[in-house]
Amino acid sequence: MVAVLIVVGIVSGCTGIRVSPSAVETLQAPAASSATRYDISWTMHQNLPVTEDAEMVRYVEDKFNANLVFWNLENNKYEALLDMKLAQGSIPDLFRIRQPQDLLKYQQQGVLAEIPEEMLNKYAPNIMKAIRENTPGYQEYGQIDGKYYGIPVINPTNIYRIPIVYRKDWLDKLGLPVPQTLSDFEKVIYAFTNEDPDGNGLKDTYGLSSEGMNVVFGAFGQIVFADQLYFGVKDEKLVIGALQPEMKEALQYLSKWYRDGVIDPEFITGENKGGYKHLSHSFINGTIGMTSMGNYYHWIKGGDYLTWNSNGMEAPVEAKFNVKELTSINPHAQIIFGQPFSGPEGKRGSKAYDMLMSFAAIGAGAADKPGKMETILQILDYVSANPDLDEAASMKYGIQGTHWQWASDSKEDVILLPPYDKTFSYQNTIGTGLGMTVPLMPTERREKWAATLGLDQDGIYNALEVATPSLIKYGTELIKQKNKAYISIITGDKPPEYLDEFVKEFMAAGGARVLQEANDWYSQHPVK
Structure with missing residues (x-):
């Protein structure tokens, strides 16, 4: 991973409010139809719900002439709650796909919009630049049959394994x-x-x-x-x-x-x-x-x-x-x-957690309204990979002078102000955290400390970071079968020799097809 300069580059945050005028100039292209005010439903990582009067949300809404409607889905139950909404016919416009293997599943369900590559480069230039320059091996991971359905969310701090x-x-x-x-x-x-x-x-x-x-x-x-x-x-x-x-x-x-x-x-x-x-x-x-x-x-x-x-x-x-x-x-x-x-x-x-953490996608319904997809991408780029340091920090921490301030003129470290320095996940309640993580290594003191622990060694990563059709079809049951067999052996219900029988049962239950498709994929993708 390429370590880069800015401390707030890994912004997974959203929205700023009272921030520097220069930030307006960071937008690379205007919204397709600034006269149209879109209602945009939005999913995000949340520990706490976004409040109705979240000041940072209002700022983004005013800047982009949009109404953001948040799906407050508890992170621990995210997939179950999301699938319930989808079953009821609701599709979010900004579609967070927390598990990378679910991109293909949702594409097959027809709930994702194709995102033209030229549109990505034009309206989300900072996100695409970060991926292209720092993790080029992941550029195509959001593609299915050569078309983009998801923007890969790559976490550079996942170079550190679980302690x-x-x-x-x-x-x-x-x-x-x-x-x-x-x-x-x-x-x-x-x-x-x-x-x-x-x-x-x-x-x-x-x-x-x-x-x-x-x-x-x-x-x-x-x-x-x-x-x-x-x-x-x-x-x-x-x-x-x-x-x-x-x-x-x-x-x-x-x-x-x-x-x-x-x-x-x-x-x-x-x-x-x-x-x-x-x-x-x-x-x-x-x-x-x-x-x-x-x-x-x-x-x-x-x-x-x-x-x-x-x-x-x-x-x-x-x-x-x-x-x-x-x-x-x-x-x-x-x-x-x-x-x-x-x-x-x-x-x-x-x-070790996969470097490919999740996908940011756009719901199928957003493609039906001219200019709406462009606006979503523009907002996502602004709140996720803003090159202006003041704006980027505001997207992550809130209002400068109210929620945070710079520790020094170098703008390397942020000081959280009372009472927010003691408030759990206040960023969610004020409406930051809207965006996606981009692959820019933060230089904050926490990460400098982590680098001294040796956690960048001996991590075991999943060598398959995407889903295949058979993995979608058989994966859930195969995981249950695997867990049941291992627990049975550990608790003594089965002897260790049962592993051989389990392998045969696993392969017959779809595992052979899963393994074949995984190797078909692996043969076409270089080691990162």
Whole structure:
């Protein structure tokens, strides 16, 4: 990934309000029909709903002579809520496709508009420039049969894999180092279970749960538990990780650990018990001592780096998300990051999020009104990849002087002003966050800190980032079949040797066709 200059380049935000006049000049082309005021329905990433009087929304509406109508779809249930609206005959004009594999599905359903390439280049020039210059291998990922139906949303910070986190205070009490090998890890999780690491006199702790299992699979070179089928590469061909013979050995370890009571017996329901989806409640509540859940910024400890406070002074960053919740329950709890531990053949890795994060598309109905698609693209470009630093920051943080201010004349760091510096997802409520992430690496202090953690090494990515027709047809059931088989083996209902039988059943249930189409696609796309 190419690191570039501007801190706000990765803007996934929207709308500015009282911002610099020069921003008007950044628009590359006027709306096709400025006299026409369009009603534009809009979907976006949301932790909280956009309020009816959101000031940033009003600014964008006035600038582009449009009425934005937001579909406040809860992020944790986004696909289910979106599909329900589609089934009722409603199609959003700005169509966020959160799962990349769903682009083909929605195109086949006829709910997406074709976006002419010349229109993309004319009305979304900054977005297309960022993709073309920084991630050229992804330029065609939004195409189906040579026609654009989606704009690829590529997250440059996904060069950092999912971290591996341990309870440092538990390790210290038991006199154990951070594990480097699978054998080391086994010693640690047995100690976490049997040697009372929390000191309460009860046998109520475990070594790991569901998210930690992927690090075990990673020690054998694959990823298994995910909301998609994970593909790897062997002998220059794609393979499905869960079907590989080396997974049998990984399952032997896990089934033994489960039998010995080292794995949280509630692993089947996952580590998150509701609310913000990246929180590991099993770890926060002291049930387990190791996890690999959430992203690097969900595990920021107090003092990890210096940041700017609301008074314009440098101060130690406060604990965030999982660490904040953990220490609110147990102020003495400590965490430490570990590298993926190596398996018998020296393999290691933890799950990494795909660089292709999602797609931004346009609903089929928007193409029926002349000028409407152009206006949507123009708004999307303005709120996502604005080259004006003041405007771009306003699209992400809100009103300059009210919600935020620059830390210095260099315009590299932003200071959030009270009370917004303490307000969860205030950007949603005021109407920022409307746009898409573009592949410009941010230079904020948080990302500089992340770069020191070694998270750009040993990430295991899904080698198939798009959907194929058979994956749409069979994928959901194949994932259920895979999860059922693996859980049955881990819990002892089936022996590890059952994996061979499962592979045959999987391939007969559509897996063979899925694998063939995946390799047909892979043969036509160079490695990025």
